[in-house]
Amino acid sequence: MAAEQLIQDDLTLTRRVGQSVSFSCGGTEQCSSSYVYWYQKKEKETFRVIFDIDKNNGNIDRSYSSHPQLDDFSSVNTNKGWALEIKQVKSDHSATYYCSCDKSAPHNIFGSGTKLYVTDEQVVKPVVSVYPAASRAHLEGNSSLLCVASAMFPPLVQFSWKRQKKNGGEAEELPPAEGEQLELREAGRTIAIRMVDGSHSDTYKYSCWVKHEGGTVEARTQQGNEGLVTVFSSDSASCGDAVKESRSFQLQQPPVLQRESQQTCQLCSQLTLFGLFLLDLRGITRLSVCLFVSVCPSVSFQSQCRVKLLCLLYTVLIVKSLVYCCGLSLLMMLTNKGASTNCTHAD
Numbered sequence: 001m002a003a004e005q006l007i008q009d010d011l012t013l014t015r016r017v018g019q020s021v022s023f024s025c026g027g028t029e030q031c032s033s034s035y036v037y038w039y040q041k042k043e044k045e046t047f048r049v050i051f052d053i054d055k056n057n058g059n060i061d062r063s064y065s066s067h068p069q070l071d072d073f074s075s076v077n078t079n080k081g082w083a084l085e086i087k088q089v090k091s092d093h094s095a096t097y098y099c100s101c102d103k104s105a106p107h108n109i110f111g112s113g114t115k116l117y118v119t120d121e122q123v124v125k126p127v128v129s130v131y132p133a134a135s136r137a138h139l140e141g142n143s144s145l146l147c148v149a150s151a152m153f154p155p156l157v158q159f160s161w162k163r164q165k166k167n168g169g170e171a172e173e174l175p176p177a178e179g180e181q182l183e184l185r186e187a188g189r190t191i192a193i194r195m196v197d198g199s200h201s202d203t204y205k206y207s208c209w210v211k212h213e214g215g216t217v218e219a220r221t222q223q224g225n226e227g228l229v230t231v232f233s234s235d236s237a238s239c240g241d242a243v244k245e246s247r248s249f250q251l252q253q254p255p256v257l258q259r260e261s262q263q264t265c266q267l268c269s270q271l272t273l274f275g276l277f278l279l280d281l282r283g284i285t286r287l288s289v290c291l292f293v294s295v296c297p298s299v300s301f302q303s304q305c306r307v308k309l310l311c312l313l314y315t316v317l318i319v320k321s322l323v324y325c326c327g328l329s330l331l332m333m334l335t336n337k338g339a340s341t342n343c344t345h346a347d
Helices: 262-268 297-346
Strands: 012-015 021-023 035-041 048-054 073-078 081-086 095-104 107-110 114-118 127-135 142-150 158-165 181-186 189-197 204-211 217-220 236-240 249-251 256-259 270-279 286-294
Touching: 012 021, 021 114, 048 073, 048 081, 127 204, 127 217, 142 158, 142 204, 158 181, 158 189, 189 204
Parallel strands: 012 114
Antiparallel strands: 021 081, 035 048, 035 095, 073 081, 095 107, 095 114, 127 142, 127 249, 142 189, 158 204, 181 189, 204 217, 236 256, 270 286
16 A cells, blocks of 8 residues: 655746745645644755644644744645745745645654755756666566656656557556666766566557656657657757667667757766666566666767776676685685694694
């Protein structure tokens, strides 16, 4: 059974200083009381309660709050019910805001949070790519899909997967039991790797949906494990072809598009994953992956050198560990043999 929680649809909200912003909270019909509590969580700080709002009439109770910015917050009636509002945003309002309510004492339920960015930077939709990866070592009948969201602002995204029968029909959400998902976050991009039943590759084609403040972007795989489609949120130009092969995985990649801006070209220049461990959470198998994808030929040679050096380093560390274990085992054998010889002489 899925965990119950309140619904905060907005992952992020971006505002400039002086603008207004409101944070909605849905699913409050499951609360045992009419009070919805709001919390602020800043980076490297603990949760700080702001106040509670009566979901029926918007009345606020500030009596117990010691929040230093208490007067900056109010309630507002929206089409989603009563929400938390900041009428004039300041730079120090940058934080994540959570709603909460009593489910059944002493049990509370929370929303997933909405992060407020106070900046002059523009919201930019992500570039989304799906890489169907075919493992040479058959992974217990499973296959994997890799979805990359990059070049976006704000950097927070939410992944979901859909599948559609190749002979037509409605697209459907990929059932949670269909596979496990691993997410990796690094500067400039977020990566989701989804394990799916390989026996369905001839029946379904899959698509990755990325939810972002700028809108939802979709990227689809074509012809099972034979294609890659890259979706851009603005005009783009050709950047080049790239097909790279690793020892564990092969990726087939058609011409990759590039945005005309220099900043995005730098972001799209390469995607490198080394020594990544894909875990089958059922405990059946573990696959070590050395995966490399280059999407701009201008950095191809440098990237290949980097890949080879890191793979070499990875191999050296493994060999070093093996030598250490063998040496330790030999030392223990010699120690035990010496102790046995001393006991014989003593007799």
